[in-house]
Amino acid sequence: MNTTPVTSGTAAPAAGQQAPAVGSVAATAPDTIAQLSDVSIYYGSNHAVRDVAMPIAENQITAMIGPSGCGKSTVLRSINRMNDLIPGARVTGSITFAGQDIYSPQVDPIAVRRHIGMVFQKANPFPKSIFDNVAYGLRVNKMTDGLQDRVEQALRGAALWDEVKDNLKKSALALSGGQQQRLCIARAIAVQPQVLLMDEPCSALDPIATAKIEELMNELVNDYTIVIVTHNMQQAARVSHSTAFFSAELDDAGDRFGHLVEFSDTNKLFSNPADSRTADYISGRFG
Structure with missing residues (x-):
């Protein structure tokens, strides 16, 4: 597996160089780029998500589905340590990326987020120009050699270049909602991550x-691994290769927690789910 460690001090790719990626969405078994093992997530004393174990396949799209409050977004944010930014949040178990436990004390969370980027539910462009939005992460990560080319490459990668190339100094806030979301994708891929997390994009x-x-997404997966949280089951069925179904359960004390019910090939999960709770959800009988 051709991946890069996430300790601090990782060298940045040269301008025009694509992030390391191996394989494609062919029929051969994909490599696993990340692995969640016995992952539990807490907010203070609240045990919000319990015992999640699932692989993330390289250069494929993995979808997370389930009703509101089942922990999908919480799990997604744990994959690049975004939960570190929430007071009282902690993660147990292990999440490995490129063979490293990303929660190891030796691992720099900022480096993790450079290699595992994120696009949020609501487009959140900065109140800056289109160019400066895309260049922001490049400047923070000191990837400023060939800055113009890097920004253009990211905008092309997000299928936005032709729409904005003559207005790069224009405020990003003047773009349409769909354009703003693609700008946020461009901003995320500009630093050439290996994994792209997408929360209800x-x-x-x-x-x-x-x-x-x-x-x-179908184009980006040739160069990136994508994990998407979506409430839209039709979207998961259309775009993903593997799907994880989460449910909200009650423990003996009556406390609600998120739980991974089933993880499978998307076609199999939607056509022949192994768990009756999955079948009930995708058929609309609950959730």
């Missing part, structure tokens, strides 16, 4: 903009 978009994002 289409929930605020109309069907046309949603179709563009889904088409873009």
Whole structure:
């Protein structure tokens, strides 16, 4: 597996060089780029998500589905240590990336987020120009050699270049919602991560903009590994290779917690789920 360690001091790729990626979405068994093992997530004394174990396949799209409050986004944020930013949050078990436990004391969380980028539910462009939005992470990570080329490459990768190339100094806030979300994708891929986490990236978009994002994901997966949280089961069925179904359960004390019910090939999960709770959810009988 051709991946890069996430300790601090990792050298940045040269301008124009694509992030390391191995394999494709072919029929051969994919490599595992990350692995969650017995992962539990706490907010203070609240045991919010319990005992999650699942692989993340390289250069494939993994979807997480389930009802509100089942821990999908919480698990997603744990994969690049975004939960570290929430007071009282902690993670037990292990999450490995490129063979390293990303929660090891020797691992720099900022380096983790450089290699595992994130796109949020609501487009969140900075109140800066289109160019400066994309260049922001490059400057923070001191990847400023060939800055113009890097920004163009990221905008092309997000299928936005042709729409904005003559207005790079224009405020990003003037873009449409769909364009803003693609700008956020460009900002995420500009630093050439290996994994791209997407938390409900289409929930605020109309069907046309949603179709563009889904088409873009199908293109990006040739160069990146994608993990997406979505409430839209049809979207998961359309774009993903593997799907994890989460449910919200009650423990003996009556406390609610998120639980991974089933993880499988997407076609199998939707056509022949192994667990009756999965079948009930995808058929609309609950959730």
